[in-house]
Amino acid sequence: MNSAERLSRAGGPDRTKAWERGVLATEAGGIGENGVTELGVAGGVARDITESGVNEVEDAVERAVEVKGAVDSDGDIDSDGDIDGDGEGVALAGRALSAARKPDVGPSRRGAVDPVKALMHRHRELCERAVDPLEIAAGLEAHGVTDRTAARFRHRDVFSLAEEMYARVPRDGEAPPHTAPAPARPRVDRALLTLLPGALCTATVAGVRLTQGQPRLIVAAAGVIAVALGLGAVLRHGPLGLRRGASSGRHASSVWTGWLLAYTALGDGLLRAALAGGPDGLPTGTADGPWPLATVPLLALTLACTPAAWTTHLFATRARRTLAASRGLEEFATSVRPLLFGTFTLYVGALAALLTLCAAVLDEPASYAATLTLGALLLLARLLTVHGFTHAPAVVLAATTAAEAVALATVFAGRLPGCAALAVPVETLAEAWGPAGVPALSCGAASLTLLIHAARTLTRASAHARANRP
C-alpha cells in the first residue's frame, strides 16, 4: 500500500525529512486511516524533537501546527472523511506532544492557515514593494528570518522562501499613483527681495533728479553701487539664483550684462552725439544735456526683476509638474515648449507695461525695441544659466557687447582721415531707425539666438533633472 510504504520509509534519521514525508503521506492518501498514519509520524517527530532538547519544544509545536495547517488546507479540497481523520490525527499529535514534556503548551494560537500566507501578510508591505526576490530576502533577514525559520516554511533557505513569496504576491499591473512633487512655495522674503533693485533704482533716479552738481554725482555713484548689490542679491537667491551644487557661472557674464545696461543708459545718447560730431561734454545726468542719460529703460529693467523671478519660478514649477506627469521624453518636450514661449511672452508683456508706466511717470521717451530685446536677452540668458547651460549665454552676451562696442567704435573711427567708410553702416542704421536701432538690432539677434537655443535645450528632461537635484 502506498501510504504504508511511505510510512516505512519515514523512519529515517533526519527528522525533518521524516516529518515532511509524513505530510506527504497525509496529502497523498485519501482514506480515513491516513489520520492514524500521520499521527504516528507526527507523534514520532514530536517525541524526537522533545527528546532532543527543551529548547526546541516550541518549534515542535509549531511544526505540529503546521502539519495541521497543511492538512486542513488540503482537506478543504478533499472529501469530508479526510478532514475528520486528519483533524483527529493532529489533535492526537498535539496530545502526544504535550504528554511528552510540556503540559502547558497547547495548540498554538495561530490558526490553521497557510503559513507562508501568514508570513506574507505580516510582511505585506515588503512583498508589495519588492522588485525582485532578493529584496524580499534582504527584508526578511532584517526582520530576523533565518534559514532555520525558512525550514519551518518547508524551504531550504530564505532565498527560496522569498522566491515563493515574490511569486505569490498578486500583481494586477496597477502602478501606484504617481504623486506630483509638492510645488515649491514662493517665499515672501524672496518675493520682496526681487523688488529691491527696482526700489533702489527708483530712489536713485529720484535723487539724481532732485540734486545738482557734486551731490548728484555722489548720489548717482552710490545708486549704481546699491543697484548692483541689489541685483547680485536677487541673482543669488530665489528662482533666479543658481541651484546648490551648480557651477557658479562665469563672472564675465555679469561684466557683459553691466556693459549692456550701461549702454542702454548712455549708449544711445553717445551715439547720437557722436553722429552729430560730439560729444561735447560728460553726461550730466539729465535727459537734455549734450550726452543725455536714458533712465526709463534702466528703471523698467530693474523693476522687471520681479516679473523675471516670477516667470522663471512659474516655468520651473510647471516644467517640474509636467515632468512628473509625462510618460516619454518626446511628450515632455512637446508640452514644455509652449510653456517656455508662454512664460517668455508673459515676461516681455510685463516689461512693456513697466516701460510704458516708467515713460509716463518720468515723462521721457522710451525706446521700446531696444529695451524689450535687451530684457528678453537677459531673461533668456538667466533662464539658461539657472538650468545649467552657462556656455551659450556667456558667448551670446559677449557677442552682443562686442557688436555694440564695435558700432560705437566705427562711428569714432570714421572721423579718422580716409576711414569715413567705416561709419557708413551705423549712420545708415541710425538714419533709418534712430540711434536705438543699434542695440535693438544686436540684442534682437542675440535674444532670438538664445530663444532658439532655449527651445532646444530647456525642453530636454535632463535640464530639469539637474534643477531638481538637491
Added chain:
Amino acid sequence: MDNRPSRHRLVRIRSSRCEPSGQRRLPKREIGGALVRIGLLTEGGYPYVSGDAVLWCDRLVRGLGQHEFDIYALSRSERQEDEGWVALPPHVDRVRTAPLWSAECDGVVYGRRARRRFAEAYGELVAALCQGDASDPLAGSSGAEADRFGYALYGLAELARDEGGLMGALRSEHAVRTLERACRAPGALRTAREARVPELLAVADHIERALRPLSLDWYEEDGLGAVDLCHATSGGAAALPGLLARHFSGVPLLVTEYGVRLRSHYLASGAGASGAGTSGESAGPGGSGAPGAPGAPGEATGAAPAVRALLAVFHGGLAAEVYRQAAFVTSGNAHARRWQERCGADRAKLRTVHPGMDASRFADVGESPDAAEPNTLVWMGRVEPAKDLVSLLHAFAKVREGEPKARLRIVGAPAGAEGAAYLGHCKALAAQLFPDEAEGPHAVGDNPVSFEEIGGPEAPTPADAYASGAVIVLSSVVEGFPIGLAEAMFCGRATVSTDVGAVVEVIGGTGLVVPPRNPRALAEACVALLRDPERRARLGAAARARALELFTVEQNITAFHGIYLEIVSRCPVTRAALEGSGDPQPFAVPAEAHLPGRWADPVARVAARGGQGGTAQPPVTATAGNPAVEAAR
C-alpha cells in the same frame, strides 16, 4: 592522472625545498620571494578617520609590514574629507583619493566617433538592465547574455580612458534617450516599461553616480597597473576600480565583503518606505562598533518601483561581474557567503575570513580565575528594539522563579532616539516586573535588574562588565556578526544566545543556543547554567579557546596574507624590467616565459632564475598584461 602542462605561468614563490636550510627565512618586503605591491581599494573607508572599517584596514596594513601598499580611496562626502586621514604606516607608498560625491565635468564634448562608441556601450548597458538579465546568476552561466553587462562596462571604461568626458555624456539627454528606448524595447522588464520621465532621469542619474570611478585616472601603467594585486575592501564602487585594473592591466582582484553590498543596497532602497532599517549587518569587522555597511549616498530611498528594479539589476549585475572577475571573494561569515553565492560567486572562489578582534583587552579577564558573581547574568550591546530586551526581561522573570538570587545587568548605551525610547520602555517594564528588594529589614533595597553604561563606576571597560557575569546572555532577534558574543568568548564566559544571524557559526558548540523570541527557553538555558558552575567553566574555557583560534586579529591578517600568497602564485604579473632610461631591458624576461609549460622542470627553473637575476635590485619595474594567461583560460 592529469599530466598536461600547467596552464599557469611561472610562480615566483621560492619554495623552501629549493633553498638551503640556512636561507629559509624569507627576505623582508617580499611575499614568498616576490616583491608584492598591494593596491588597497576603499570606498568611504580606510585612510579617512570617519571611514567604515578603518580599524580593520589599519590592522591589516600594519600587520602586513612586509608588503607594499598603495591606497586608492574614494571618499563619500566632503565632511569625510575634511576630517582627514588616520596616521599611515611607512610602507604605504602612495595614497590616491577621489571624491565620489562631487562631479566636475571635464567639459569634453564627444566627436561623432566617440558619440557612437558611447551610444553603443551605454545602449548595451541599459539594454542589459532593462532586460533584467544582468543580475541573474543563472543567466550568468549562459555565456553571451551575461557578458553584455561586462562588455558594456568595459566599453564605457575604455571610452573614458581614451576620450574622457564620460561624466558629461552619462548626464546628457542622449543618455536619457537611450535609456528610454531600452525601456520601451520589447522584452524589457514589466516595471521598466512603466518607467516615466522622472524615473528615467533618476536611473540615469544614479548610473552616472555609480560609474564615476570609470572616469578616474588611476588605471595608468604607473597607477593601478603597477600593483600586483588589488584588494577591494568592499563590493560595489570600491571594487569597480579593481575590475577595470584587471581589465586594462590584468591585475588580479581580491574582494572582501564584510557586509554584502547588494544586500545593503536592497535594505537602503527599501528603508525609505518601511523603516525596516535594522540592518543585520551591524558588525563592522573592526570589532569596535564600526557602523555597518550603509548604502552609498544618493541611494534611491523610497523611489518608484521602476527605479528600484533597474537599480537592483544594475547593482546585481555589477556584483556578479565583480564576483566573476575576482580571483577570490572573502566574507566575514556564512551568511554573507550565502549572499555572494546567490549573486553568482563561484563557490571555489569564496573564502571566509572571520573578523579579527583585539584579544589583549580581554586577556586579563580570560586568563584570571573566575571572579564573577555566581548569580549574575550580563547582557551587553547597543540598546535597540532588534535586541529584544523585553524578551530578556520576561526570561529573567522566569529565571528568578527558579533562582531567586539571580541578578541581571544590562550594560549598553541606546542607539539613537528609537533606542532611547526603547530603553525607557525596558526600564519601566523592569520596574514593573521586579520590585526592589533588600537584604534584610534594615537595608536599603535595590532592583535585581540594573541598567548601566560602559564607563560607569561598575563597568569601566567592556572586559569588566563581562568579568562580572557568570553567564552572558544575548537575546537579539536580528543580528549580523555578534561582536558582543565573540568578546564574551574571549573573556571565557559561558553564554546563552538566540539563534540569529551568525550566532551559531560564532559560538560553535561552546555555548547554549535557544530560538529567538522564546523567553521560556532562554530562561531554562540560563537556569541550567547558573546551577552548574562546572559546566559554565567548561563552556567558558572552550569558548575562549575557540575565539582565540578564530577571531583574533592575527588570524585575520594571516588569512589575508595566505590569500595574497595564493593569488600571486596563481596570477603572477610579468614585470618587464626597465633600464634607467625607461626603455625595456633586453632579455630581462626569457622568451620561454611566454610559453605555457612545466616550470617545475629543473632546466626551466635555472633559466627563469637566471633571467630574474639579471634585474637590478630593486628593479625599476612596470607591469605588462599577460595575454598568454588570458589566452590559456
